[in-house]
Amino acid sequence: xxxxxxxxxxxxxxxxxxxxxxxxTSSDVGDNDDVSWYRHHPxxxxxxxxxxxxNRPSGVSNRFSxxxxxxxxxxxxxxxxxxDEADYYCSSYTSSNTWVFGGGTKLTVx
Amino acid sequence: xxxxxxxxxxxxxxxxxxxxxxxVSGGSISSESYYWSWIRQPAGKGLEWIGxxxxxxxxxxxxxxKSRVTISIDTSKNQISLKLSSVTAADTAVYxxxxxxxxxxxxxxxxxxxxxxxxx
Numbered sequence: 001x002x003x004x005x006x007x008x009x010x011x012x013x014x015x016x017x018x019x020x021x022x023x024x025t026s027s028d029v030g031d032n033d034d035v036s037w038y039r040h041h042p043x044x045x046x047x048x049x050x051x052x053x054x055n056r057p058s059g060v061s062n063r064f065s066x067x068x069x070x071x072x073x074x075x076x077x078x079x080x081x082x083x084d085e086a087d088y089y090c091s092s093y094t095s096s097n098t099w100v101f102g103g104g105t106k107l108t109v110x
Numbered sequence: 111x112x113x114x115x116x117x118x119x120x121x122x123x124x125x126x127x128x129x130x131x132x133x134v135s136g137g138s139i140s141s142e143s144y145y146w147s148w149i150r151q152p153a154g155k156g157l158e159w160i161g162x163x164x165x166x167x168x169x170x171x172x173x174x175x176k177s178r179v180t181i182s183i184d185t186s187k188n189q190i191s192l193k194l195s196s197v198t199a200a201d202t203a204v205y206x207x208x209x210x211x212x213x214x215x216x217x218x219x220x221x222x223x224x225x226x227x228x229x230x
Contacts, residue, residue, distance in 0.1 A: 045206070
């Protein structure tokens with residue numbers, strides 16, 4: 001299984017909206033709605049931000065939203081804040097009942 | 111709240127077996143609402159799923175690691191264990207354990223991770 005494709009880096013200014021992409025195949029992202037997104041500050045535990053494509057866990061800001069079209073999933077952060085600066089990873093369950101992650105996108109808040 | 115804590119040797123020699131334990135506190139490892147996974151991150155690289163285990167002991171592994179991985183569960187100790195045999199420098203990484211939301215297939219709680227270096 002190959003890793004999902006994410007851009008290496010994205011940047012934005014406070015208050016802006018940014019969108020991360022996560023591209024897979026018909027065997028993972030395109031196969032089901034079990035796509036999730038994680039925020040990771042190095043040295044800390046990753047945090048679940050979105051599950052099942054577009055669902056937010058309790059406690060996650062409504063500035064975070066997710067969607068999917070075909071083999072590509074997306075995470076949008078609106079009203080960008082300095083605390084959002086981190087690495088973001090997507091993950092998908094696969095048709096083989098395994099999981100695959102993306103390579104991660106580093107978000108820089110300018 | 112539920113917390114996960116990984117533990118084990120930080121240094122393993124090449125060709126030997128890496129052994130880690132994940133201790134779950136604040137909740138039962140036997141809940142049918144969840145199962146448990148190991149995930150790793152080599153320095154400067156992305157996350158890699160290693161495998162998962164149900165409370166029943168049923169396992170599923172990453173095909174690329176399947177021949178070398180064993181994950182087990184000890185419900186009496188509320189612990190999950192990882193063994194990775196015949197390690198090489200490529201297995202140097204931060205290893206995380208994580209709880210999986212059954213049915214949603216998302217990792218909702220993670221341990222902070224433990225760094226394991228493979229070196230002689």
